[in-house]
Amino acid sequence: MTLLRVAHLTKDFGGLRAVSDLSFDLAQGELLGLIGPNGAGKTTAFNLMAGFIAPSTGEVELWGESIVGLKPHAVVRRGIARTFQVVKPFRKLAVLENVTLAAFLHEPSRAKAEADAARILDIVNLSSKRDSLASDLTLSEQKRLEIARALATRPKILFLDEPMGGLNPTEIEHACELVRRIRDTGVTVILVEHHMKAIMRTADRVIVLHHGVKIADAAPQEIVRHPEVIKAYLGERAG
Amino acid sequence: MNRVLAAIGVAFLLVVPFVTRNPFYQHLLIMVLFWTLLGIAWNLLGGFAGQVSFGHAAFLGVGAYTTMLLYLKLGWSPWLGLILGGVVGALVALPIGFICFRLRGPYFSLATLAVAEIIRLVALNWETLTAGPTGLLITQLPALNWFGRPVNWESKLPFYYIAVALALFAMGTTWFVSRSRLGAYLLAIREDMDSAEAAGIDTTRTKVAALAISAFIAGLAGGFYGLYFRYIDPDAVFSISMSVEMVFIAVVGGIATTAGPIVGAVFLVTISEFFRERFQVGHLIFYGVLMMIVIRYMPDGIWGRLRRWLLGATTQS
Amino acid sequence: MATLLQSIVSGVLTGSLYAMIAVGLTIVFGVMRIINMAHGEMVMLGMFGAYWGYTLWKLDPFVSVLLWVPLMFVFGASVHRMLLRKIIPSGELNTLLYTAGLSLLIANVALFFWTGDYRTINLAYALTPARPFGISISLPLAIAFAIAILVTTALYLFLSRTDTGRAIRATAQNPDSAALMGVNVVRIDTITFALGTALAGAAGVLLAPSLYLYPTVGEILVVKCFVIVVLGGLGSVPGAIAGGVLLGLVESLGAVYVSVAYKDTIGFVLFLLVLLFRPAGLFGVGRS
Numbered sequence: 031m032t033l034l035r036v037a038h039l040t041k042d043f044g045g046l047r048a049v050s051d052l053s054f055d056l057a058q059g060e061l062l063g064l065i066g067p068n069g070a071g072k073t074t075a076f077n078l079m080a081g082f083i084a085p086s087t088g089e090v091e092l093w094g095e096s097i098v099g100l101k102p103h104a105v106v107r108r109g110i111a112r113t114f115q116v117v118k119p120f121r122k123l124a125v126l127e128n129v130t131l132a133a134f135l136h137e138p139s140r141a142k143a144e145a146d147a148a149r150i151l152d153i154v155n156l157s158s159k160r161d162s163l164a165s166d167l168t169l170s171e172q173k174r175l176e177i178a179r180a181l182a183t184r185p186k187i188l189f190l191d192e193p194m195g196g197l198n199p200t201e202i203e204h205a206c207e208l209v210r211r212i213r214d215t216g217v218t219v220i221l222v223e224h225h226m227k228a229i230m231r232t233a234d235r236v237i238v239l240h241h242g243v244k245i246a247d248a249a250p251q252e253i254v255r256h257p258e259v260i261k262a263y264l265g266e267r268a269g
Numbered sequence: 270m271n272r273v274l275a276a277i278g279v280a281f282l283l284v285v286p287f288v289t290r291n292p293f294y295q296h297l298l299i300m301v302l303f304w305t306l307l308g309i310a311w312n313l314l315g316g317f318a319g320q321v322s323f324g325h326a327a328f329l330g331v332g333a334y335t336t337m338l339l340y341l342k343l344g345w346s347p348w349l350g351l352i353l354g355g356v357v358g359a360l361v362a363l364p365i366g367f368i369c370f371r372l373r374g375p376y377f378s379l380a381t382l383a384v385a386e387i388i389r390l391v392a393l394n395w396e397t398l399t400a401g402p403t404g405l406l407i408t409q410l411p412a413l414n415w416f417g418r419p420v421n422w423e424s425k426l427p428f429y430y431i432a433v434a435l436a437l438f439a440m441g442t443t444w445f446v447s448r449s450r451l452g453a454y455l456l457a458i459r460e461d462m463d464s465a466e467a468a469g470i471d472t473t474r475t476k477v478a479a480l481a482i483s484a485f486i487a488g489l490a491g492g493f494y495g496l497y498f499r500y501i502d503p504d505a506v507f508s509i510s511m512s513v514e515m516v517f518i519a520v521v522g523g524i525a526t527t528a529g530p531i532v533g534a535v536f537l538v539t540i541s542e543f544f545r546e547r548f549q550v551g552h553l554i555f556y557g558v559l560m561m562i563v564i565r566y567m568p569d570g571i572w573g574r575l576r577r578w579l580l581g582a583t584t585q586s
Numbered sequence: 587m588a589t590l591l592q593s594i595v596s597g598v599l600t601g602s603l604y605a606m607i608a609v610g611l612t613i614v615f616g617v618m619r620i621i622n623m624a625h626g627e628m629v630m631l632g633m634f635g636a637y638w639g640y641t642l643w644k645l646d647p648f649v650s651v652l653l654w655v656p657l658m659f660v661f662g663a664s665v666h667r668m669l670l671r672k673i674i675p676s677g678e679l680n681t682l683l684y685t686a687g688l689s690l691l692i693a694n695v696a697l698f699f700w701t702g703d704y705r706t707i708n709l710a711y712a713l714t715p716a717r718p719f720g721i722s723i724s725l726p727l728a729i730a731f732a733i734a735i736l737v738t739t740a741l742y743l744f745l746s747r748t749d750t751g752r753a754i755r756a757t758a759q760n761p762d763s764a765a766l767m768g769v770n771v772v773r774i775d776t777i778t779f780a781l782g783t784a785l786a787g788a789a790g791v792l793l794a795p796s797l798y799l800y801p802t803v804g805e806i807l808v809v810k811c812f813v814i815v816v817l818g819g820l821g822s823v824p825g826a827i828a829g830g831v832l833l834g835l836v837e838s839l840g841a842v843y844v845s846v847a848y849k850d851t852i853g854f855v856l857f858l859l860v861l862l863f864r865p866a867g868l869f870g871v872g873r874s
Contacts, residue, residue, distance in 0.1 A: 321679055321682075321683070368858070368862070371862055372861060372862070374678055374679060375621050375678050375679060375682055376861055376865070378679075378682065379621075379812055379816070379857075379861065380858060380861050380862075382809065382812075383813075383854045383857050383858050383861075384858065386809065386850075386854050387851055387854045387855065387858075390848065390850055390851045390854070391851070394845075394848060509805055509809065510805070513686060513690070516683070516686070517686075517687070517690075520683055548698065550694075550697045550698055550701055550702055551694040551695065551697040551698030551699075552694070553690050553693075553694045554690070554691060554694040554695060554698065556687070556690050556694075557687045557688065557689070557690035557691030557692075557693075557694060558687070558691055559687075560683060560684065560686065560687030560690070561669070561684055561687040561688060561691065564673060564676070564680050564683055564684040564687065565672065565673060565684070568676070568680070
């Protein structure tokens with residue numbers, strides 16, 4: 031069942047076309063990987079779909095309803111949550127408060143919102159830090175906090191923007207596991223990542239962007255053998 | 270700790286007029302309460318939400334003119350007018366908010382200043398409505414019986430108690446907001462507006478809500494100003510000085526704290542009123558100096574610094 | 587027709603002085619990204635410098651400007667070095683609040699020593715206006731205009747031809763790159779702030795014979811300045827000049843053709859519209 035439909039999504043910044051005619055469908059329960067060399071337009075695509083910037087042309091439909099032009103909080107209310115590539119926690123607030131704020135969306139009472147938040151902190155393994163200030167956390171913990179905050183809005187789709195960035199191999203391992211666990215609870219996930227191994231092990235399907243254009247859309251095993259993808263990452267001479 | 274201080278504070282407020290009959294001190298107390306009201310009003314937006322407005326006099330003035338006009342032109346009760354002053358202030362805040370909140374940081378501040386100036390100029394020139402630069406004058410407040418005895422409007426005492434009531438209302442409102450979802454949302458917006466949106470917070474509507482409450486309180490203060498001084502004109506209630514002084518009171522006292530505006534008002538108003546008694550001019554020197562000191566050395570304001578010192582002292586014992 | 591011409595001339599003359607004040611504010615914003623709320627007080631100090639120079643020592647303001655400009659330059663440099671430099675790193679809003687405090691401090695110290703009485707400088711040759719082509723022109727304002735043109739040209743040459751001027755423009759574009767090129771950004775900041783202060787002070791001296799002088803005049807002036815700088819584009823010197831002249835014209839023509847009452851309102855409404863819809867200024871040359 032098509033949950034999200036992206037059709038001919040395009041964004042121009044002055045003379046630069048950051049995203050060009052991007053189209054794909056996302057089925058419920060999928061774990062879609064979005065990869066591409068630096069500057070390929072992955073984060074811009076996220077920003078477009080999540081309402082942080084407006085597309086130049088194109089459509090984004092959630093369950094058949096257009097969400098183009100909605101402000102970010104409205105997109106969240108419809109069921110799409112996102113994390114940021116460079117984490118943006120509420121630095122001077124406590125970890126629990128960070129997540130409670132997002133839980134308030136569905137639970138106006140503070141007591142219940144905090145309970146929800148506590149549960150989610152459990153899922154991401156941050157319960158022990160619930161009273162710490164967000165700014166005191168390590169990078170890996172802050173990334174998990176950001177995911178927790180997104181989860182607290184009870185999303186149907188979760189956009190994860192490079193959650194493995196800056197993590198060491200063990201942390202990446204835990205992060206992959208977390209992403210799989212999230213998908214198993216019924217949340218559809220789009221994952222932007224540079225770390226190829228992480229994508230290979232978690233994604234059902236991978237879309238590759240290069241200079242804003244979709245050059246491949248297939249299962250992970252086929253992607254690594256795809257000639258266009260190899261050319262994009264390694265240049266003309268290889269492969 | 271906070272409750273004890275609050276209880277002492279309220280008791281002090283109720284008792285103090287019986288301690289002194291000197292009209293200067295009574296006036297001083299009323300002025301401290303008046304500016305506390307304004308500081309609290311401003312702080313709801315400026316401190317909690319981090320939106321620094323330089324145009325809050327707009328709501329003060331709108332409240333003042335509403336109260337005065339309803340009484341002078343329509344004969345309505347000034348006390349009803351006072352509350353309506355707050356209501357009209359809040360209503361005016363809605364379009365102002367939707368316009369100005371499209372801007373951020375210093376640009377928002379400049380926009381609020383421009384809006385307040387426009388309103389001042391309109392008030393100055395729309396003479397059929399506001400009597401322009403001539404202003405509005407109340408010669409006689411209506412007779413009122415309080416528990417069987419007529420209220421003596423010539424004395425400052427009734428105004429003192431009204432001011433106390435308004436200030437307690439404002440403090441109660443702030444306390445309430447700080448514990449509510451709205452308060453939590455405001456702090457989030459102050460921290461990071463994009464993250465707040467990502468957490469599902471409608472930042473514009475939340476800011477407008479804070480502004481409306483803030484404007485309501487400022488409008489009440491405006492109505493009070495009119496009834497206490499009995500005379501208003503556009504340059505008294507809509508002036509940039511009024512807006513700026515509000516900012517100073519809240520920032521010097523302690524931005525984003527519930528008690529900050531109280532401390533700020535007590536400090537700044539007391540010092541400047543004494544100075545004004547003695548020297549007549551230049552009484553805002555301390556506002557300038559204290560703001561510079563606070564920004565440089567005490568970003569949490571006087572109350573912020575005091576509170577940390579007190580907490581430090583108590584945890585050591 | 588004569589009225590129209592008269593209005594335009596008045597507007598341009600006054601506007602050129604506004605422009606000078608606004609240029610001072612805009613270069614400070616352009617290079618240091620700070621909004622200096624105390625800028626109006628710098629003008630006020632220039633005005634009172636001229637006043638006391640005239641009242642105590644019989645110095646014609648157009649002569650004493652040569653004394654006050656370097657003094658204001660030094661004053662501005664000191665304010666930056668001793669006060670502002672430590673505040674600026676804590677953010678735009680904090681700096682704005684700090685300069686607001688400084689503004690109140692200077693204005694109220696002036697009020698304390700000089701009282702709020704309105705003062706004027708009555709120059710002997712100001713009594714009869716010049717009448718070229720039947721248009722009445724106040725002599726002091728005309729001289730001020732001429733000097734303002736000289737100063738602005740000198741500033742333009744300074745910014746475009748000298749090394750320091752180029753360093754200032756480089757820092758305005760990108761302080762980090764400028765630093766990498768060997769520009770001492772802190773020194774440039776101080777020089778820029780001092781220059782902005784000197785321009786404001788000079789404008790004050792030049793305007794003194796034509797206005798009522800009082801210590802709180804800075805408040806209205808700084809607000810007008812913001813309007814000009816936003817209209818002209820934040821950080822743009824030509825924009826500030828154009829904006830200043832434009833405001834002068836709007837006020838002058840507005841007073842005659844719209845109404846004395848609402849002439850100031852037009853400026854503010856334009857200001858809001860530009861902030862909302864054209865943040866790079868009317869001419870699109872500012873940074874938003």
